[in-house]
Amino acid sequence: xxxxxxxxxxxxxxxxxxxxxxxxxxxxxxxxxxxxxxxxxxxxxxxxxxxxxxxxxxxxxxxxxxxxxxxxxxxxxxxxxxxxxxxxxxxxxxxxxxxxxxxxxxxxxxxxxxxxx
Numbered sequence: 001x002x003x004x005x006x007x008x009x010x011x012x013x014x015x016x017x018x019x020x021x022x023x024x025x026x027x028x029x030x031x032x033x034x035x036x037x038x039x040x041x042x043x044x045x046x047x048x049x050x051x052x053x054x055x056x057x058x059x060x061x062x063x064x065x066x067x068x069x070x071x072x073x074x075x076x077x078x079x080x081x082x083x084x085x086x087x088x089x090x091x092x093x094x095x096x097x098x099x100x101x102x103x104x105x106x107x108x109x110x111x112x113x114x115x116x117x
Contacts, residue, residue, distance in 0.1 A: 037054075038052070038054055038058055038059060038060050038061060039060070039061050039062075039063060040052055040060060040061070040062045040063070040112060041062075041063050041065050042062060042063065042064045042065060042066055042070045042084075042104070042110070043065040043066055044066065045066065045107060045109075045110055046110060047062075047110060047111070047112035049112075050111070050112045050113065051112065051113045051114075051115060052112070052113075052114050052115070053114075053115040053116075053117060054094065054114065054115070054116055054117075055116070055117060056094065056095065056096065056097055056116055056117070057093065057094070057095055058093070058094055058116070059091050059092065059093040059094075060091065060092055060093075060094065060114055061089050061090065061091040062081065062084070062089065062090045062091075063087065063088075063089045064084040064085065064086055064087065064088050064089075065086070065087070066086065067086055069083040069084060069085050069106060070083070070084055070104045070106060070107065070110065071083050071084070071104055071105040071106050072084070072090055072102055072104065073102060073103060073104070073105040074100055074101070074102045075100075075101045075102060075103065076100075078100065079092045079102075080105070083106070094114060094116040096116065097116050097117055098115075098116055099113060099114070099115050099116075100113065100114040100115075100116065101113045102114070
């Protein structure tokens with residue numbers, strides 16, 4: 001009888017732990033991909049990562065984590081965001097293979113590159 005109670009208690013504890021993790025990390029519970037694979041963060045006047053490699057038809061998102069606005073602009077004029085304030089995001093889908101250098105048009109020394117394979 002004690003053994004059954006112990007097993008039942010452990011089963012409930014494991015179930016509660018899993019439920020708590022699903023509440024804390026809901027996007028992973030739904031099977032969403034980790035955003036960092038296609039996300040570029042703007043922080044401390046830099047793009048991170050400064051070079052991102054993605055497959056064709058990937059959507060890349062830039063998220064501003066700085067306290068000042070930034071504008072993402074491709075060197076060839078293919079894409080350009082509006083001014084992004086803190087925590088705002090801009091996304092672009094790359095449909096062709098190639099290398100796409102970009103910069104912040106407000107702070108031109110901020111540069112990055114998307115490589116699409």
